Amino acid sequence: MKTKPAGPIPSGYEARDGELAIGGQTATSLVETAGRTPLFVYSKKHLDRRMADLRAALPQRIGVNYAVKANPHPAVIAHMDSLVDGFDVASSGELAKLEDAGIDASRVSFAGPGKRDDELEAAISAGATLNCESEGEGERALAIAQRLGKAPRIAIRVNPDFELKGSGMKMGGGAKPFGVDAERVPALARMLIAGGAHWRGLHIFTGSQALSADAIIEAQGNVIDLAARLADEIGEGLPKLNMGGGFGIPYFPGDEPLDLDAVGQALDERISDLPDSLHDTELCLELGRYLVGEAGVYLCRVIDRKVSHGVTYLVTDGGLHHQLAASGNFGTVVRRNYPVAIASCFEREADDVVNVVGCLCTPLDRLADAAFLPRADVGDLVAVFCAGAYGATASPQNFLGHGPAAEMLV
Amino acid sequence: MKTKPAGPIPSGYEARDGELAIGGQTATSLVETAGRTPLFVYSKKHLDRRMADLRAALPQRIGVNYAVKANPHPAVIAHMDSLVDGFDVASSGELAKLEDAGIDASRVSFAGPGKRDDELEAAISAGATLNCESEGEGERALAIAQRLGKAPRIAIRVNPDFELKGSGMKMGGGAKPFGVDAERVPALARMLIAGGAHWRGLHIFTGSQALSADAIIEAQGNVIDLAARLADEIGEGLPKLNMGGGFGIPYFPGDEPLDLDAVGQALDERISDLPDSLHDTELCLELGRYLVGEAGVYLCRVIDRKVSHGVTYLVTDGGLHHQLAASGNFGTVVRRNYPVAIASCFEREADDVVNVVGCLCTPLDRLADAAFLPRADVGDLVAVFCAGAYGATASPQNFLGHGPAAEMLV
Numbered sequence: 048m049k050t051k052p053a054g055p056i057p058s059g060y061e062a063r064d065g066e067l068a069i070g071g072q073t074a075t076s077l078v079e080t081a082g083r084t085p086l087f088v089y090s091k092k093h094l095d096r097r098m099a100d101l102r103a104a105l106p107q108r109i110g111v112n113y114a115v116k117a118n119p120h121p122a123v124i125a126h127m128d129s130l131v132d133g134f135d136v137a138s139s140g141e142l143a144k145l146e147d148a149g150i151d152a153s154r155v156s157f158a159g160p161g162k163r164d165d166e167l168e169a170a171i172s173a174g175a176t177l178n179c180e181s182e183g184e185g186e187r188a189l190a191i192a193q194r195l196g197k198a199p200r201i202a203i204r205v206n207p208d209f210e211l212k213g214s215g216m217k218m219g220g221g222a223k224p225f226g227v228d229a230e231r232v233p234a235l236a237r238m239l240i241a242g243g244a245h246w247r248g249l250h251i252f253t254g255s256q257a258l259s260a261d262a263i264i265e266a267q268g269n270v271i272d273l274a275a276r277l278a279d280e281i282g283e284g285l286p287k288l289n290m291g292g293g294f295g296i297p298y299f300p301g302d303e304p305l306d307l308d309a310v311g312q313a314l315d316e317r318i319s320d321l322p323d324s325l326h327d328t329e330l331c332l333e334l335g336r337y338l339v340g341e342a343g344v345y346l347c348r349v350i351d352r353k354v355s356h357g358v359t360y361l362v363t364d365g366g367l368h369h370q371l372a373a374s375g376n377f378g379t380v381v382r383r384n385y386p387v388a389i390a391s392c393f394e395r396e397a398d399d400v401v402n403v404v405g406c407l408c409t410p411l412d413r414l415a416d417a418a419f420l421p422r423a424d425v426g427d428l429v430a431v432f433c434a435g436a437y438g439a440t441a442s443p444q445n446f447l448g449h450g451p452a453a454e455m456l457v
Numbered sequence: 458m459k460t461k462p463a464g465p466i467p468s469g470y471e472a473r474d475g476e477l478a479i480g481g482q483t484a485t486s487l488v489e490t491a492g493r494t495p496l497f498v499y500s501k502k503h504l505d506r507r508m509a510d511l512r513a514a515l516p517q518r519i520g521v522n523y524a525v526k527a528n529p530h531p532a533v534i535a536h537m538d539s540l541v542d543g544f545d546v547a548s549s550g551e552l553a554k555l556e557d558a559g560i561d562a563s564r565v566s567f568a569g570p571g572k573r574d575d576e577l578e579a580a581i582s583a584g585a586t587l588n589c590e591s592e593g594e595g596e597r598a599l600a601i602a603q604r605l606g607k608a609p610r611i612a613i614r615v616n617p618d619f620e621l622k623g624s625g626m627k628m629g630g631g632a633k634p635f636g637v638d639a640e641r642v643p644a645l646a647r648m649l650i651a652g653g654a655h656w657r658g659l660h661i662f663t664g665s666q667a668l669s670a671d672a673i674i675e676a677q678g679n680v681i682d683l684a685a686r687l688a689d690e691i692g693e694g695l696p697k698l699n700m701g702g703g704f705g706i707p708y709f710p711g712d713e714p715l716d717l718d719a720v721g722q723a724l725d726e727r728i729s730d731l732p733d734s735l736h737d738t739e740l741c742l743e744l745g746r747y748l749v750g751e752a753g754v755y756l757c758r759v760i761d762r763k764v765s766h767g768v769t770y771l772v773t774d775g776g777l778h779h780q781l782a783a784s785g786n787f788g789t790v791v792r793r794n795y796p797v798a799i800a801s802c803f804e805r806e807a808d809d810v811v812n813v814v815g816c817l818c819t820p821l822d823r824l825a826d827a828a829f830l831p832r833a834d835v836g837d838l839v840a841v842f843c844a845g846a847y848g849a850t851a852s853p854q855n856f857l858g859h860g861p862a863a864e865m866l867v
Contacts, residue, residue: 115858137857140858140860144858159818160761160772160814160818161772161773161815161816163774184761222767224763224814225820228765350573351570351590351591352593353593355633355638356632360634362571362591362634364573378786378821404570406548408569408570408635410634440853440857443851444855447526447548447550447569447850448529448549448550448553
């Protein structure tokens with residue numbers, strides 16, 4: 048069987064006693080602690096290092112928000128609390144998780160194209176900033192705020208006229224369900240301010256999962272230009288500008304990490320020469336996957352090793368019910384292999400070509416095709432890397448009744 | 458905006474007081490009863506009618522099993538109990554749901570390429586039939602049964618050398634993680650029987666979601682031939698033959714319903730002339746989607762109606778977290794529209810072209826692209842049909858923190 052390459056294993060994962068170690072503990076001991084597989088392990092060391100690298104590369108003026116949707120595990124949220132400046136949520140459910148963690152809602156903004164009235168009420172009551180996505184939503188928010196007797200904190204999410212080139216998911220450029228078309232933003236802002244909103248500025252999100260520094264630099268430049276133009280048209284300064292995110296991580300063969308220093312340097316130059324209308328504006332990035340994606344590893348156990356028509360399968364107790372994106376079934380057209388390893392013999396040389404599959408009774412349940420790995424047998428542990436973002440919660444955990452994976456932060 | 462066609466609305470859904478009615482109740486009254494949207498409604502009338510049609514078309518000798526993975530909602534399982542001859546499960550979690558419903562495990566078979574030891578133990582203890590998927594699994598099952606002091610009921614799942622042509626998912630033909638390659642089945646059967654297993658026969662699953670009667674007839678013929686040949690080689694009769702399923706339902710524009718009568722007639726001719734080795738074999742089909750798919754409707758509410766660059770969006774409180782397949786992100790390469798309607802004005806003439814999207818903050822969250830529908834506004838209810846199978850449990854319900862949909866059987 049011809050080998051198919053797997054994505055690059057993120058740096059910082061090393062061997063201990065021949066096994067993959069995360070946070071200094073071997074895969075076997077982590078599984079023992081958790082009591083079972085499948086298991087998501089999130090690494091504090093990786094979270095800390097990524098944030099330290101970001102702080103070192105970015106101008107001090109640029110804040111960093113965590114987009115909770117990437118990984119809302121309570122221990123991850125609690126750890127991020129000490130690292131980031133603010134949080135972005137996509138539902139009142141995520142807002143409630145932050146409140147459970149004791150995070151003040153004044154540090155939280157809420158974006159989402161379909162906010163229900165009860166969600167608007169929860170956010171306004173708590174004092175979170177609403178990123179308003181339409182004129183209709185703005186009117187609903189003002190009416191709810193009036194009923195509650197509170198001044199709602201409102202920013203406007205802008206649907207920009209440009210996109211983040213080469214991004215995995217484009218969130219701007221042309222017709223979109225997200226935000227308000229740029230030309231209608233000034234009128235909406237004036238309506239909200241006149242209606243008693245506590246004006247919080249703009250949110251401009253152009254795309255996600257981009258690995259090209261040039262594309263990010265260009266999009267950030269366009270975001271700043273657009274924000275300055277809109278501020279002038281609104282006739283009111285911007286207290287805050289959420290410049291969006293878009294920083295990608297390498298998942299697949301040939302992917303190169305984002306050149307963070309280049310992005311930081313360009314931002315530094317740019318903000319040294321900001322338009323007057325953004326002079327006092329608080330600037331922040333909103334990052335999810337980039338902060339947590341490489342900090343997570345999904346561990347599952349080999350249940351069977353079998354051969355069919357000359358092809359070897361490692362059947363694991365994991366699968367797409369926890370790792371939908373790795374199976375190639377979430378937003379991808381052509382399936383490619385995520386980085387994988389045999390965690391229980393991490394240092395052994397590869398000598399075997401196998402299909403790693405999940406335990407679900409569907410041909411969609413693939414974790415690695417024709418992967419070149421050390422020989423593994425029943426009982427061995429498989430690691431799928433880049434599992435820290437859009438893993439556990441972005442997968443159909445109830446599919447076929449196996450239930451959720453365990454999760455732990457070490 | 459150019460209209461994109463939507464799939465055909467299944468028969469049996471009518472209007473009442475201008476609204477979509479399910480089981481004689483309007484969409485509005487169903488949502489009132491449930492207390493919220495989004496809501497999956499499953500129709501007893503549709504379940505009953507589909508089974509009646511099947512019984513009328515199939516030879517009396519052919520049993521019908523329900524593949525629980527299609528829809529494991531407790532009320533659906535309880536209703537199917539009175540309709541079908543047996544159940545197929547894909548995990549010990551699904552087996553537990555059947556036990557909760559008071560269904561005797563002697564009517565249950567368990568297939569799945571990665572059965573854990575604790576799952577084998579649960580199935581053997583309960584007396585369910587294991588569809589054995591490998592030599593290794595067979596050995597594990599015998600060892601566990603010996604420890605329990607029970608004779609395990611075991612059939613063998615065969616990886617056939619042929620496929621179900623035109624099926625949405627191929628489960629046979631070439632290398633597969635499912636079952637045992639046909640040529641190794643006789644030796645495994647003899648090993649299991651010698652090891653004390655209560656021999657239950659064969660399970661041969663060739664594919665799913667086929668709409669061509671000719672393809673199904675051909676595959677069923679091949680299944681019977683293969684089963685007869687294997688029975689001869691094993692030297693032991695087959696108490697039972699699970700012939701698999703594969704019956705599809707129309708989801709997309711141009712899809713035509715399966716010609717059930719043609720399938721039934723061909724089966725009738727075929728079993729009137731069965732090989733001697735299958736003379737006393739109990740024959741059954743295993744159907745999931747075909748039994749429940751068209752019996753389910755997903756109802757969600759319009760939260761916002763907005764325009765971006767001339768395109769109108771209906772933003773709903775539903776989305777891919779409940780309807781991953783309808784969003785085009787589960788096993789499909791080119792996204793097409795499922796059948797959709799404005800449930801709250803089901804009879805009104807279409808005069809509007811809209812994109813129907815979910816509430817999630819991702820461009821993947823699409824329920825219908827450029828659909829030609831009656832004009833809908835905030836508060837209206839949207840129906841997505843063909844939501845009875847692989848809906849609620851085959852979707853990432855925790856994604857973005859909105860939580861699961863409500864479900865009810867009427």
